[in-house]
Amino acid sequence: MRKIVLACIAALLSSTLTHAQKSEVTYKSKQPYKSWVKMAPKLNDDFFKTKEAIRIGDNVLLYQQTTGGWPKNIYIPAELDEKEREEVLSEKDDVNQSTIDNTATTTEITYLSRLYNATGIEKYKKAAIKGIRYLFEAQYDNGGWPQFYPRPTGYYTHITYNDDAMINVMELLQDIANDKAPYTYLPEDIRKQAQAAVDKGIECILHTQVKQNGKLTVWCAQHDEHTLAPAKARAYELPSLSGAESDNIVLFLMNLPHPSPEIIASIEGAVNWFKQVQINGLKREYFTNDEGQKDYRMIPCQEGEACDPLWARFYTLEDNRPFFCDRDGIKRYDLSEIGHERRNGYSWYNNGGLKVFKKYEQWKKKLKN
Template structure:
């Protein structure tokens, strides 16, 4: 779909950003022009429906129905990816390609929305409320309130994604004279400070944190152990304070600190990341079950979380820990991060339920696959649990185990120096202020048909629409404006523009 007559579009684009004109041929130049126009149109359309600069996950085309993970209102935005920080990263990515100040301005609006949603505890809830009457339900720093929800959420890459976006934004805008950047800087500094305070003495974090300091006497630093006796039904009480691996929260927190260290040079963040890395060693359960649990109590023993998540060893989270240990070895060069891996691999290889397939949870002490349900009890077959939980949770699968083992094998066989000579550090901070090295022209030509399909699917209002149900929002609504699709398509267009940019 040509958004402008070809000759006019080339003239307009050449006048606006001559350094980005592709020198390949007229066809490539025309497609680049259309790609740039589509980026501009889609970004401006999405920015126009933002709430105070922030975003939800999805909107009906008439904007009457909105949602994040659940239903939302016109005065709310979502933090959890693919929400507000993820969209902000997309604006920074396009700014790196085009140098159009609109995208940096849009990213600044996103950052300022997060400033207004930061809690006194330094992090963010899943959503941010802008209705003045409802904002009193949260202890937002901006409001200087002493009441309301003050729970920073580390589950699902929530607070972490916000902090990493703010780090990237300030890195990109460091030469900007905009005075509002000082507010963003102060928000980031407070968030990182509180992230350090939320870390337990052993290097772990809770799933959520309300800002109250940890009493070191209640959280001793000692190796993990397997309890000889534990509750067979979920007990009453909150699990938010447990040491948590679930949903990669520990990895996301560790990556955030390493990103902060790389971008700022502040070794306080590196030291906290090292404590987080050392915690992985402490948290490995002893033989004969040398894997990791989803969550642990203050004595570093596997503990209950949700009604269907009993104390157990878990293959999914353990695969993530194995990858993280390899990454930390590559980052810090300390071989102690590799030592927990061989016994974990040996256990995994001997407990497949089918080739390349594992149960997600195995019972402590017996190695039996176990399953959970909303009845708060432990079950031993899928047939015992409700239909809703049978299909609402990943009880069996590959869980990335085979890939994690292969990654460890490749790195250790190659050697750290040789690996890093050919591969970027797993924690390399990609500056959003500079464009990547352009790829080959042949790669760009191969991508051209997909780019044309993508451009043709942009509707006249500037949105890419999905046609799928969102059961938790409105099952009857099947057409959506989705931030996830915007993020994905923006990334494809930026990659194409990088590939066809002039050297």
Template sequence: MLASIPRKTVTLFAILYCHVVVARQLPLPQQAEQTMLKATRYMADSVSTHGGYVWYYLPDLSRRWGEMEAYKTMIWVQDGGTVSVGHMLLDAYDATGNEYFYQQAERAGEAMIWGQSNEGGWNYMVDFAGDRSLKKWYATIGKNGWRLEEFQHYYGNSTYDDDVSSDAARLLLRLYLEKFDPRYKPALDKAISFILKSQYPNGGWPQRYPLKHDFNKAGHPDYSSFYTFNDDVIWENVFFLIQCYETLGESRFLEPINKGMNFYLLVQGKNGAWGQQYDMNRQVAGARTYEPADYLPRYTFNNCLLLLRFYRYTGDRKYLAHIQDAKWLEKTKLPERMTQNGKYTHPLYVNPANDKPIFVHRKGANVIYGYYYADTSDARLLGHYPGKSYINIQYLKDEYAKISALSPKEVTHDSPLMPGEFEGADIPQTWYHLSREEHAENEPVSEAGVKVIIDRLDSRNRWLIKHGQSCFRRAVE
């Protein structure tokens, strides 16, 4: 199983993925490297906080944001921040061999080690001013995040939401494997132990760990200890452990990997559907106040595709047995009048009791005077959370037909979990390019797109972008 370049970060660093050019008299590869060096030096020398980053900065650096506004002493762990930059810098080092990129990746790794919890995980952010400052942030900025309810309460523990802890651990794994530097092994081992220890005996994972139960909101129980599929918590942990098994080669990873895969079958509904969270009785549960205790067609579709992947990994046909049960996806399609001329096929939520669509809305202006509510009307849906989605059921059917037709021997030919001789070049530790994606690929960039990017580099070696990645994508198309 080969993994490729990580997803682009949503910071000023994002543009570096293109290997852009500036000194036009040089051949393209050298131009790219020179541009990358200039931009990286600016970010490292002028923007970085002890090797770490948030998501966005004003040009004068007077204010900065992760998913919410941050103190100047903060860095963000969540995708788009320090971990994403660290991965990108390692990619730059792998592409060029230039030690400066590796040195800056080391700084990002050192920032992650500094911010690692005693148990081995990470929170969304790290505050170099310490616990006192972080609690102040939660009590002022965090508590006013209306939709961002995960920031309204200071737990003092670590999170798997948005791949926070597992991707930070992956960065340490990459740093360790890059040069087999023993400095990273203790923090890596600590992170791996955290992931293994926090797994429930039945194979699921909570959203946060160590377990806490002290944030009940508007009559909703604290969901952070629930078995969590939301934002792929369980899959991301399973995938990271698979990457550890591939590169570190320790048999101790196999049992938690298999337990994690089996958990998908354990909680699948009789109708073939899944919810985002499950309580300790394995009943579908809600989370944030705009996430009701309902089934989700989108998660059902994605989890069925994962079951097909688990069959490829193991050759065990039990993972195929209930995919056909997801005919529920056909049953829960939106009525034509709600599809916006075919743009959408399914609601985000479906009532488990009657398979009717559920839509979430909100009233008010802020966290104090506002609230969320759910009903069956698709008018005035949330702007920050999609109320509908497009699901390609035919693709699932085709994948099922193709993969289920293969014998266990055929389907596991390239499995990372089955016994077999390593067939890659060199050794596994240097062969696999670890990423959040199983088979991520670089997006092609035209020379014209590269020239546009060159022209937008300012005199201080910055790219100032107005609307995040949208401007970046338009620039390179």
């Protein structure tokens, strides 16, 4: 029996080493940035003990801005030549680049934290703490976070729920406050600041929730940092109620351990809105258009066909009417009325409400107990 156990352990170690050796080749080649933000959370603990993990960690340090944050849309594991390294170094003081968009900064803080835990190398700890302090500094007094900081102008200064930017930050800070791995190395003062930042963020969420005729609904993808009103971002991202960003906001609130009456009311209002605006009996149909391009359209489900409900990305603030928008900034009420590029280059429908409903049932039971 002992021989069998030893053989299993040897096989496991061999598999781990082989994986690490393959990683040394795979991670060095340049890839889309999404490969980095998807890969980083899935790396196992053993990986962080390898030379390749340290090489990537040094790249993370290289890309960290003077502000403490990181730029977005960078495939950080790529092996750089000297010229590329010099270009990265020359942009460290560019205040327009530090952001929480597209999971930038939160991804790097987590990677450095795991690397420090595995290696005990102090420079990774210092860089992670600098990144966390950047998040503290970037938070507005009203509790919101801008998409970019300290970028001074443009829609980048709005409170940003878009693509879960603010929620990603709050989830990381909540884990820090709760002394969860991989952040257990952090000092008590950081944990206290993290909890204070989360509390302020929750207040911002409550204050930005849109009301229709006195009833709580959901949130816009971005809100004005001064008035807290729904705000425009890119030309095709008009003030609206967001069926995409609001789902994870509600999930975050439902995960809070001791919800206040205000938080409970916020959740109930949002869930009722998701029920009210769900789109039934509609599905995507993919086809090749007359120009030979891959395209899709929305068609009715067949009789007897099981189709999950959908939610539009944007609804009108006044009457919850789904709308779509091209780069001309004009509202249209049928997806076929916008051009191929925006129709296929943006997510106009989603099924995020389903996870809200599932979590809500669990949350209600827990609330009663």
